[in-house]
Amino acid sequence: MVSTALLTDHYELTMLQATLADGTAGRRSVFEVFGRRLNGGRRFGVVAGTGRVLDALADFRFDPAEIDFLRSARIVDDTTCDWLADYRFTGDIWGYPEGELWFPGSPILRVDSTFGEGVILETLILSILNHDSAIASAAARMTLAAGDRPCIEMGTRRTHEEAAVASARAAYICGFAATSNLEAGRRYAIPTAGTAAHAFTLVHDTERDAFTSQVASLGSDTTLLVDTYDTAQGVATAIEVGGAALGGVRLDSGDLGDVARTTRAQLDAAGNADTKITVTSDLDEYAIAALAAAPVDGYGVGTSLVTGSGSPTSGFVYKLVAREAGDGTMLGVAKKSKDKASVGGRKTALRRLNSKGVAEAEVIGIDITPRDDGDDRELMVPLVEQGKRVHDATLHDARARLQASLGELPAAARRLSKGDPAIPTIFEEG
């Protein structure tokens, strides 16, 4: 694999250079990833990207190509280049598994290492978690709104080509049934799906020719796009061409609720009770919820998903929260910048559940393990121990984790309207 080591900020390496020179690069340190607030008045956030962080960490090495660049561009000095050429992360990383929920202050990832080993991971870890969790946090609201109806991820064309692959992955964690993205199919074994574009109809002499060709080539269980010219006529032609076995039709324009009702009636009258209706066209969680009473069988979601439905990034930060003092003890540290003060100390977290299994609080212990009152659940799991990856949760594990964690939340957490976090965050000190 190509090295991921330069997917980082210039200052990570110059800070390394200065601390190597003065000796503080070797101080034991604790870095923590957390978000100060939930975006957009949401009730919960979803952690995604942890697995990709671990993949990227395995490829985070300074090979000769990277070192040559650093030397020739004079980013850092020779001592630092030599140190980087030998770099392998040898510390520990704990964190929330993918699919877990997060709330303000949740210690989503914790890096225990020397300062030098940990500081240079900041940018890459944040890029992955900020992106993937933003997509997941939107996606989970969409699948909640869709209920039992499948959502298909179709947003590739509206985001960066590699962000699209990561978006498909994050959406799948959140219960999406499939993606249109073939690379996500190859890389992560996510089911892929697709219908047809308007161009397919337009390249044929008639809509009937297009439908006939699609059914002949892909089988009658295919989904025909019926709104290129006149939707009612398109549905009629689809029924004639596909027969009772026609898999589905896709509606991509107009008032989707109205058109779905008309189309359902038209299909049923023709004996196509099993032909499904998929809707697409700028859907977000609110539009999905608004279609709950319409006869829709599935949702194709694009732009809104891959742009985080109004919140394209998570706002996670990566902060030094503790470090070795001159006497060898560990010392909690925090900046005091106005409006951006952070909480020092090594954190551990659990979700407080009542006796009925309903979540009541995110409890974060500062330099202690928080008190478990009997029904609580520990949130952090070991990801890397002494540099070795020890966590290999699958996307199916992550899907299950999300469903279980959502199931613990009080009912109000499912509301799409803006509000406070579903549960409060409580800090406990030793």
Add this chain to the structure above:
Amino acid sequence: MVSTALLTDHYELTMLQATLADGTAGRRSVFEVFGRRLNGGRRFGVVAGTGRVLDALADFRFDPAEIDFLRSARIVDDTTCDWLADYRFTGDIWGYPEGELWFPGSPILRVDSTFGEGVILETLILSILNHDSAIASAAARMTLAAGDRPCIEMGTRRTHEEAAVASARAAYICGFAATSNLEAGRRYAIPTAGTAAHAFTLVHDTERDAFTSQVASLGSDTTLLVDTYDTAQGVATAIEVGGAALGGVRLDSGDLGDVARTTRAQLDAAGNADTKITVTSDLDEYAIAALAAAPVDGYGVGTSLVTGSGSPTSGFVYKLVAREAGDGTMLGVAKKSKDKASVGGRKTALRRLNSKGVAEAEVIGIDITPRDDGDDRELMVPLVEQGKRVHDATLHDARARLQASLGELPAAARRLSKGDPAIPTIFEEG
């Protein structure tokens, strides 16, 4: 290079399969990329990503690894796999060069090829142009607001790790002076820059130790981050440690205008008239404009830039606008979907300029070259001819293009407030 061919949607390949079977895959076709509207009430958009499209096209090939996936996942049939294994784009592509402005309906990219060769490029072309142009359209407003003061791109941590590299590139096209992203430095030779993080101060026993270390390692022309504890004290310490030759200080919290004024006075009183002030902290074009009267020497811009400042995608679509008819002639085609109708026909575009060189309209000819009234400027350039890349504009060319095109706009185009496009779009038919 790794193949880019699977960075695409499932349906592109199934449409190919059906059209290969019925023969329409061989019909000559014209596809066009355009946007229906400018996002967020902006006055203009900026085209970026064209060069990346050409890079990606060169790597768009179905090697055995891609074919194996398509076969094993049963995405398409053997005939289609065989066709794809031999695929090389052999058509023509014209488009707007990077740095050019776009308006509603501008034919930003035009692909002339067979249907089969052109349809499978849709998703990848849109991913790149939608992303990069969204970042550029935000970035250009930021550099306009900043005037002569340099902007530095620092958003890597708030977007997907590869989108970050593309964002740095798009920002550079729009006049940003540098990026924090090292991979953008390596891949595109964009200048990189950086200061230090709060963690650097916190890992040291005192702020003075941190500043002393940074100046010793990086020289006194470095920029010190002064707001970890108390900013006034931080500035005082920075002056003592760095002396009159201190390069700069960075302010990352509080009311930046107020803090900049106080800090400037403090620096000047100490004889540090040449020490520059860089501000960071959730800056966008509006915050940059609001700081115009403050004694700020440079802006570091992060989250807002890489998320398109409220418009993270461009909304470009890729539509079949003409294709070969049964009799061999070319026929304009357009869908009639409600609210999404498109304009058929092969487009050519020019920017109408008055005798003083001021832009007055975006003139788009449908199946004709629009009439040049004497001072107009043609907008589309050849990018690929018979499959061969013929366009190699540098990022410096793109920077110059943007400045020249912005210089043509009427003054109102520089307004940050919401409004109509700076110039109207006029369609001319033969």
